[in-house]
Amino acid sequence: MDFLKISNLSKSYGGVDANSDISLSIQEGEIVSIIGPNGAGKTTLFDLITGVTRADSGSVRFQGTEMSHLPTSDIAQLGVVRTFQQTKIFRDLTVLEAVMIGNHLHDHTTLWQSLLATSAAREQREKKRENALEILEFMGMADKQDLITQNLPYGEQKLLNIAIALAVEPKLLLLDEPAAGMNPMESLRMLGTIRKIQETGITVGLVEHNMRLVMNISERVFVLDYGELIAEGKPEDIRANPKVIEVYLGRQASA
Amino acid sequence: MRRLAPKGVLILAALAMPLVFNEAFYQHIMIAAVINIILAVSLGIILGYIGELSLAHGAFYGIGAYTSALLMVKVGLPFVLAFPLSVVSAGIMGFIIGIPALRLSGHYFAIATLGFQGIVVLLIINLVDLTRGPMGLPGIPSPGTLDLFGWSISFGDKLPFFYLAFAVMIVVLILVRNLLRYKFGEAFIATREDSLLAASLGVQPRNCRMLAFVISTALAGAAGSLYAHYTMFISPDSFTLSESIYLVTMVIIGGRGTIVGPLIGAVILTGLPEVLRFAGDLQFVIYGLMLMMVVIFLPKGIVGFVDQFKQRGAPLGN
Numbered sequence: 210m211d212f213l214k215i216s217n218l219s220k221s222y223g224g225v226d227a228n229s230d231i232s233l234s235i236q237e238g239e240i241v242s243i244i245g246p247n248g249a250g251k252t253t254l255f256d257l258i259t260g261v262t263r264a265d266s267g268s269v270r271f272q273g274t275e276m277s278h279l280p281t282s283d284i285a286q287l288g289v290v291r292t293f294q295q296t297k298i299f300r301d302l303t304v305l306e307a308v309m310i311g312n313h314l315h316d317h318t319t320l321w322q323s324l325l326a327t328s329a330a331r332e333q334r335e336k337k338r339e340n341a342l343e344i345l346e347f348m349g350m351a352d353k354q355d356l357i358t359q360n361l362p363y364g365e366q367k368l369l370n371i372a373i374a375l376a377v378e379p380k381l382l383l384l385d386e387p388a389a390g391m392n393p394m395e396s397l398r399m400l401g402t403i404r405k406i407q408e409t410g411i412t413v414g415l416v417e418h419n420m421r422l423v424m425n426i427s428e429r430v431f432v433l434d435y436g437e438l439i440a441e442g443k444p445e446d447i448r449a450n451p452k453v454i455e456v457y458l459g460r461q462a463s464a
Numbered sequence: 465m466r467r468l469a470p471k472g473v474l475i476l477a478a479l480a481m482p483l484v485f486n487e488a489f490y491q492h493i494m495i496a497a498v499i500n501i502i503l504a505v506s507l508g509i510i511l512g513y514i515g516e517l518s519l520a521h522g523a524f525y526g527i528g529a530y531t532s533a534l535l536m537v538k539v540g541l542p543f544v545l546a547f548p549l550s551v552v553s554a555g556i557m558g559f560i561i562g563i564p565a566l567r568l569s570g571h572y573f574a575i576a577t578l579g580f581q582g583i584v585v586l587l588i589i590n591l592v593d594l595t596r597g598p599m600g601l602p603g604i605p606s607p608g609t610l611d612l613f614g615w616s617i618s619f620g621d622k623l624p625f626f627y628l629a630f631a632v633m634i635v636v637l638i639l640v641r642n643l644l645r646y647k648f649g650e651a652f653i654a655t656r657e658d659s660l661l662a663a664s665l666g667v668q669p670r671n672c673r674m675l676a677f678v679i680s681t682a683l684a685g686a687a688g689s690l691y692a693h694y695t696m697f698i699s700p701d702s703f704t705l706s707e708s709i710y711l712v713t714m715v716i717i718g719g720r721g722t723i724v725g726p727l728i729g730a731v732i733l734t735g736l737p738e739v740l741r742f743a744g745d746l747q748f749v750i751y752g753l754m755l756m757m758v759v760i761f762l763p764k765g766i767v768g769f770v771d772q773f774k775q776r777g778a779p780l781g782n
Contacts, residue, residue, distance in 0.1 A: 285666035314666040
């Protein structure tokens, strides 16, 4: 059984096919990348997988569960968590608080326990705090825990995006352009971080424009163009694929 | 424990207030302040924690007041039953209104609640058989008497009623603080700050907003019940749009997104008309100017203004 299986997924916006008839699958434990020119439908694909937008047709199965009809929060509960291209980090909270919110699903406080501030409620909160600290430690951001998230430098805001998502304890983590706008040092750190995440047993799906990062880290690469899946394979095969070269560099003028 | 000390002193001071200023007039204002605190703090959950503007809090206040009054007058239930039932009925109405209204946000939500506010007042005015309409409902009994070790305490008197209302207020404050401090408060804030991100972390934005709305409206019902049995006469005039706006003003002047903010706002706006009484008709001008000043110069309210001078505390933990 495929870990994540997408079959014949289509979505169009007023006649423009953002995703047309896409079928692909991701296996447990791997890092895969989805690449393609701007407007190829990469983010749309993530939106469809995570229920942010509804597909026109097709199915998305995660560990055998059909989830194309589920709301985003239920999909997170199944273990599929994504980050967003724009930095979304709860701008007015501290770093620690933001990561604690990510741990929401693992907080089993009931309404009554919360209203009466029982010891169970306090224990759950403390556990959430410890989890969040552990994740910040893992991301190398433990010293930033009390800063307001919007005061972090850009690169660390992108890392915080991921830290918040990790707090959900995902099985499949979808990262939408985690290295966008990063300088080479920052994207090197990002590369190391993504590797570390994979080593903890989390499957990673990546949308990224930074080809060095993609080719370095991915086990398999999917190429989208105008909403269609035009190639898939190992990074070295993708690099040599004439269709992909054409998409990125343009067709050779016929003599 | 050391953190509790200043709060304890404040509570003791508040408890001593009606004994020190023991004229009926002052005690009346204190009771009004306590009821307004319950209203403002509960409205603060909607305004400050799910970040929506509700213009219907006065209506839920009214629903609580009429439920409680009618249950005692027409059905003959004792206060100990009428009070919780008024809380429940306001909460249920909140749930029913929340289903369509919470699908909206921003201006649209505000307009939906505005409409509901209008409907409730019209219903109270027109259901003459039940509510006596614009004539108002007189003869509402006081909460009764409590026999304690041979002492008979009548809640028809101002001083005992103050302590009753104060006890309710303390319970409300503790419940709201606890609600906002743990899992649910965090989920409210997450939804307010970024509902798409919140959903992608497994928070259910719709449920969160509903929970906050129902609890908020139920607590308004509690305030309504207290009000009805204090004044012993209620009429639709007390639960109009201007009451709702007055409550919104309390929250905004005090400071959204905290519990202390609405509390301070309620105390100030209850006392202010009395302080400004010397100014005669001019008081409304002064009142309006002060409001404008606060909105322009203290956009985060009094609490936000004070916070600028302090180290920032954790917004999840207060």
